[in-house]
Amino acid sequence: MNKPFEVVVSRSKSVEDHVLEIIEILNHNSNEVDLKGYGFEINKAVDIYNALKDRLKEGITLEEVSIGSETKDRKRISYLLLRIKRSY
Amino acid sequence: MNKPFEVVVSRSKSVEDHVLEIIEILNHNSNEVDLKGYGFEINKAVDIYNALKDRLKEGITLEEVSIGSETKDRKRISYLLLRIKRSY
Numbered sequence: 001m002n003k004p005f006e007v008v009v010s011r012s013k014s015v016e017d018h019v020l021e022i023i024e025i026l027n028h029n030s031n032e033v034d035l036k037g038y039g040f041e042i043n044k045a046v047d048i049y050n051a052l053k054d055r056l057k058e059g060i061t062l063e064e065v066s067i068g069s070e071t072k073d074r075k076r077i078s079y080l081l082l083r084i085k086r087s088y
Numbered sequence: 089m090n091k092p093f094e095v096v097v098s099r100s101k102s103v104e105d106h107v108l109e110i111i112e113i114l115n116h117n118s119n120e121v122d123l124k125g126y127g128f129e130i131n132k133a134v135d136i137y138n139a140l141k142d143r144l145k146e147g148i149t150l151e152e153v154s155i156g157s158e159t160k161d162r163k164r165i166s167y168l169l170l171r172i173k174r175s176y
Contacts, residue, residue, distance in 0.1 A: 042131035046166040050157045065153040067170070069138045078134040080168070082155070 004032035004083060009041040009048065018048045019055060026086045032063070035082040038070075042080040049082050061085050092120035092171060097129040097136065106136045107143060114174045120151070123170040126158075130168040137170050149173050 005025050009018065022033050037045030052060065064083040069076050093113050097106065110121050125133030140148065152171040157164050 037131075040131055042134055042168075043125075043128055043166065046130055046155045046168055049155060050164070050166050062155075065155060067134045067137060067150075067153060076138070078131065078138050080130075080134055 003030065004034040005030040006034045006036060009035065009037035009045045011041060015044065015047050015051050018044075019051050022048070022052055022084065023056070026060070026084075031086045033084045035084060036079055038079045039077050042078065045080050045082060049084065052084070059087055061087050091118065092122040093118040094122045094124060097123065097125035097133045099129060103132065103135050103139050106132075107139050110136070110140055110172065111144070114148070114172075119174045121172045123172060124167055126167045127165050130166065133168050133170060137172065140172070147175055149175050 007018070007022060007025070013021075022035065025033055035045055035048060037043075049062070061084075062082060063085045064081075066081045067078065068081070069078045071077075095106065095110060095113070110123065113121055123133055123136060125131075137150070149172075150170060151173045152169075154169045155166065156169070157166045159165075
């Protein structure tokens with residue numbers, strides 16, 4: 001239950017789908033989830049976090065927010081990483 | 089030279105325009121810039137930061153990354169805030 005579970009934001013999945021997926025993971029797989037959004041999915045990552053926070057309130061804390069970029073097919077793509085932790 | 093200067097990412101301005109604007113501010117107005125992107129402009133905020141970092145390298149540090157949401161016209165809109173500080 002130690003290593004953060006990585007969830008990459010998908011273009012085709014809805015915000016609600018991702019919220020449910022993360023709740024599942026926090027309940028069964030890991031205390032921490034790394035939610036990662038690339039490029040146009042960066043703002044969706046923030047929407048997912050806010051929707052999750054509305055749902056779980058004090059049940060989760062945002063451990064870390066970081067940004068950066070990775071090279072994919074010679075193009076540089078920005079990402080946003082949100083580390084979400086279950087509080088109890 | 090103390091209060092962070094707020095720059096809101098604009099839909100119509102290019103990443104490069106914002107980079108030049110922030111360099112101007114860091115040189116003349118303030119040691120710190122709060123770069124804020126709302127909704128679809130969140131990913132542009134990250135692109136601006138990465139382009140700025142490429143340009144200024146160790147000249148800037150990312151002091152803080154935070155996310156949240158604000159209510160506008162009864163709709164909730166997510167934002168990403170990047171606090172950028174001039175290193176020297």
